[in-house]
Amino acid sequence: MRLTAEGEEYFRTLRQAFDLLRAPARAALDQPPRMRIGCFPFLASEVIVARLGELKRALSGIDITLREETRLGALLDAEPASRLDVLIRYGTGRFPGFVSVKLSDVELVPITAIGATPIESAEDLLSRPIIRVLGPFNGWKAWAAGQHLDAEPANVALETDSYHAAALAVERGVGIGVGLLPFLWPWLRAQRVRMVAPLATPIDQAAYLVYAAHSARIRSIPRLHGWLSSVLA
16 A cells, blocks of 8 residues: 555654654653752741752752742742742642641740840840841741740831842841841851841741652652752751
């Protein structure tokens, strides 16, 4: 049996069409695997980027995209180039519709500049200039409640919407800030700021690795979880 002339022409057209359809798939398969990670700015710049070589070794063979993003919607973005694979964020662990794996408990702790005047008590701190981070989570209010204080610090030296900017201001002696452990450990170990140790306050939140259910097939997520758990310990 042989194709007619019309059949040969039809076959050539079909083959060209299927080649066009296969080309994007081939291109995608030729690309190395990629892990798209979202987190808040302090963690991105002061923890992940600072130890990027370690992360690359932990995720060997995988390209990394890091974005300062914590919206859950970014895990379901309709545009593949904008979609994240995982988020690193803190919360109660209740992220409806998503998978969350605990990384570490979270504590609030006052921090001061190296060489700053020692703080004797929680009441002593209330009179000092502080740095307030604006946003839905009031760190100083949560800290005061954990210390069983009726008031939070009122002498505000600076307001900012960034924990990173707040930590930099503390480092420069602008005022006392409230930091989040374990994210602040790299700065404490490097002695960039000092922790007012007796005044740490546990909160009912923890650090989590969050991802959409369809991302559970990504085999590198457990490797990322293991690396983050060791870094934040």
